[in-house]
Amino acid sequence: MIKHLLSAADLDAAAATLVLDTAAEMASLAGREVKKLPALRGRTVVNLFYEDSTRTRISFEAAAKRLSADVINFSAKGSSVSKGESLKDTALTLQAMGADAVVIRHPASGAPHRLANWVEGSVVNAGDGTHEHPTQALLDAYTMRSRLKRLAGLNVAIVGDVLHSRVARSNVQLLHTLGAKVTLVAPPTLLPVGVGAWPAATSYDLDAVVPDSDVVMMLRVQRERMNQAYFPSEREYARRYGFDVPRMRRLPEHAIVMHPGPMNRGMEIAPEVADSPRSTIVEQVANGVSVRMAVLYLLLGGKA
């Protein structure tokens, strides 16, 4: 197994499949009365969060605790970080405390790569700027595989603000590795220059892509993008790229709708879609814990 999980591209097909299979075993624990495994007893996992993300942090925290690891939550707010301590000095502090793994969420792309130079333990990227969020991609792949029983050959549409999305970048890498076919759907302003080099097709027309999609993954669109002229208005965005009931009706019977959360209901996704049986949004959250357990377990050398 690899030492760090910085990018979804760090995983080849065998390693990615091992994570998903391990996550399935972890998930079987959730039905038991005692949800804890002793696998990481005596190991220390630090959650180093430079951005507010309660969802991701508690998901990692629950994952580490179910593996019996000691968990330290290090939040940028109210800590030495807010007093201007550098990432390197923080890293050396965590190193001195004997962190076996550092889970880092950071607003700057590449911060986990820098951190990996300065700590001896494993680094897990829990979302860095507009770069990647590999455990999100793993939990998304896990959810697709659970629902649709395969990944190879699936048509996956990823819709919305691809330009600023770490979820999209990690999903494109991982789904390509696992044999799915990805189409990125967005207004041209929200696709990066250079997207042509990605292992994915692109489209500006959501309606053209929907009928052939097995999976539609909606990305969160931040309202402030409107002020930066990426699109003219929320209403126009919702009309052209929002996932509404008429679009849902044109999906194949088996297709699912995903969203990494938190959602802007009425913007990129209609409430009726979010709450429909096709929606996997709540499952994604539950699967997140299993997948993160698998990642920590495998990175820290746990034995199956």
Next chain:
Amino acid sequence: MITNLGEITVEDGVIVSINPDKKGPKIALPGLVDLHTHLREPGREDAETVESGSRAAALGGYTAVCAMANTSPVADTAGVVEQVWRLGREAGLVDVQPIGAVTVGLGGEQLAELGAMADSAARVRVFSDDGHCVSDPRLMRRALEYVKAFDGVIAQHAEEPRLTTGAQMNEGEVAARLGLVGWPAVAEEAIIARDVLLAGHVGARLHICHVSTAGSVELIRWAKSKGWRVTAEVTPHHLLLTEDLAVDYDPVYKVNPPLRTEADVLALRKGLQDGTIDCVATDHAPHSVEDKECEWAYARPGMLGLETALAIVVQTMGPQWDRIADWMSVAPAKIAGLTGHGHALQPGQPANITIFDPDVRWTVDPTALASRSRNTPYAGMELRGRVEATYLRGEPTVLNGKATR
């Protein structure tokens, strides 16, 4: 006092004779002139001082450097440029020629007192807001016109700020993958297109700093074909390095303008070779460790360059010694109006001389550089050729590869 430097004989700071029969394997070049150096003093003496930067320059074979204006306080008054000029004289290792800011505080809103700086002891002729673009077209036009009164030149950092908000690296495939905000080539090219038209319109001199894209080379070639008074520089790093170096997010490779693509590198070399680009300038930009050992987005842009420039130019352009003398001494001295520098090595000329050993191989060790900073992109790289000696008006500033003071 008479000194013999191989084939060259120097007396009282002037070359008195040259005997080609005594020419050895080492290369004598007119003392190098850097049009674009950040010496950081006053304000960031932790990163570089006039003295430490002068020593780095001498070790790189330079006898004159033009010190950029983005110090703290900004070099936008006669007082600050005279301070930098005086510090350079006190260090005595190279001639330090201050560049004056175009606008007050580099703010881009009001012209600095360009005439006062021109008339000062520092005799400023090059004006630049480097680090910032003079983006307001009316202000740029006025600046170009105004400095005609004293044969000044505006050195433009060509970057349309509305196209580079938050930009981190070249916009393209690598930036898309790394999730770093792109700095598009068009942001440089749009300003160059506008400014060459303005310079042509008002008949003024324009110098374009650190040209980094193939499109910029084409625009400058076109402007020169019109007969407009446009000159341009390229940095050694843009002649060698490409954007792919950003993949590990090590900010030592973060620079403004950013490293571009292989196609851009080849176009820049061709532009330098065919005379579209006039000279090589280092954009030597020292930064403290804490400004580079951090997240990419939080790091300051810039790279060291003075001590490695000549070897990098030889590596990328080949041992074309006459052309290299032109690119790194004659042309920049002429653009900057440094009449005591940039002369072919001939009897009667000031003995500003660089002796370069083209065969010695050395490995760049950041801790062994004379600069106070460590941010060289060439750490660990083996370079071929090194400055053995530098003479400023006949006085050795470097001997046997070591600074004399």
